Amino acid sequence: GEDVEQSLFLSVREGDSSVINCTYTDSSSTYLYWYKQEPGAGLQLLTYIFSNMDMKQDQRLTVLLNKKDKHLSLRIADTQTGDSAIYFCAESSSPEFSGGYNKLIFGAGTRLAVHP
Amino acid sequence: EADIYQTPRYLVIGTGKKITLECSQTMGHDKMYWYQQDPGMELHLIHYSYGVNSTEKGDLSSESTVSRIRTEHFPLTLESARPSHTSQYLCASSEGDRKAFFGQGTRLTVV
Numbered sequence: 001g002e003d004v005e006q007s008l009f010l011s012v013r014e015g016d017s018s019v020i021n022c023t024y025t026d027s028s029s030t031y032l033y034w035y036k037q038e039p040g041a042g043l044q045l046l047t048y049i050f051s052n053m054d055m056k057q058d059q060r061l062t063v064l065l066n067k068k069d070k071h072l073s074l075r076i077a078d079t080q081t082g083d084s085a086i087y088f089c090a091e092s093s094s095p096e097f098s099g100g101y102n103k104l105i106f107g108a109g110t111r112l113a114v115h116p
Numbered sequence: 117e118a119d120i121y122q123t124p125r126y127l128v129i130g131t132g133k134k135i136t137l138e139c140s141q142t143m144g145h146d147k148m149y150w151y152q153q154d155p156g157m158e159l160h161l162i163h164y165s166y167g168v169n170s171t172e173k174g175d176l177s178s179e180s181t182v183s184r185i186r187t188e189h190f191p192l193t194l195e196s197a198r199p200s201h202t203s204q205y206l207c208a209s210s211e212g213d214r215k216a217f218f219g220q221g222t223r224l225t226v227v
Contacts, residue, residue, distance in 0.1 A: 033215060042122070042206055043159075043218040088159065092216075104149070104208075104216055106159040 006089050006107035012114055018076040020110045022089030025070060029091040032065060034074045037086045037109070046074070046087075076112075084114045119143055122207050122219035129197055129226055137192045137222045139207030146211065148190040152176060153204040153221070165190055197226040 003025045012018045024032070030051050035043040049056045049063045049072075056063045062075040076083055086109040120141040129135055141148065150163040151174075161174030165184040179201070180194050190209075194201055204223050210216040 031215065035218070040223075042220040043208075045215055045217060048215050104161070106151075108158045 004089055004091055004105050004107040006110045008108060009111050012079050014079060014081060014114055014116050016079055018079045018112055020074045020087050022072040022107055023070055024091045026091055031092040032072050033090040034063065035088040035090060037088065043088060079114050081114050084112055086111050120207065120209055120217050120219045122222050124222060125220060126223050131198055131226055133197050135194050135197055137205055139190045139219055140188050141209040142188060143209060144187060145209035147209060149208045150182060150192050151206040151208065153206055199226045202226050
């Protein structure tokens, strides 16, 4: 079945770049997403990339997709203490490959800790 | 900004009580979802809906039930709450195959 894997923890110094990695198994994925969850809150959509793209940049965020290796990464430039949160990678599979419905498959989340 | 709301944010309730978690969205999205998030952070899909009068079970078996009588409303009900139901419940909606928006979540504690 489909699976999304992420490392569970990342610690960076304030001002450095953070790179959060994710691998997925479903080659039929149409969209890949990054969500951010702060303590006690719901998930906030940060950015997403369509499966026919290699890269997407949005201000401090850069998403890289290697479709051949099924590898997705999120780079946060100039990481700030406010970036401390859990980051979830998710994929959306095409309805025709998932039993007639589309659904989001989430990784377990990467906890990003930013220290001074 | 996403317009999807969950109430209550926090709920502590005794074993055996019936509870309903509310979820509403004002974006006119056809698809809605309920996820359960356990203490280890993983999100599990427990219910989803394509539209009015459509409900399906997700990947994780759940004793909860859902209904979709109106496009904007997707409540989740537990007929008899148990401590094993203690978790965070996240509601989401999406338009077709597009990005999903999440509510703030309901943190349920059954004592």
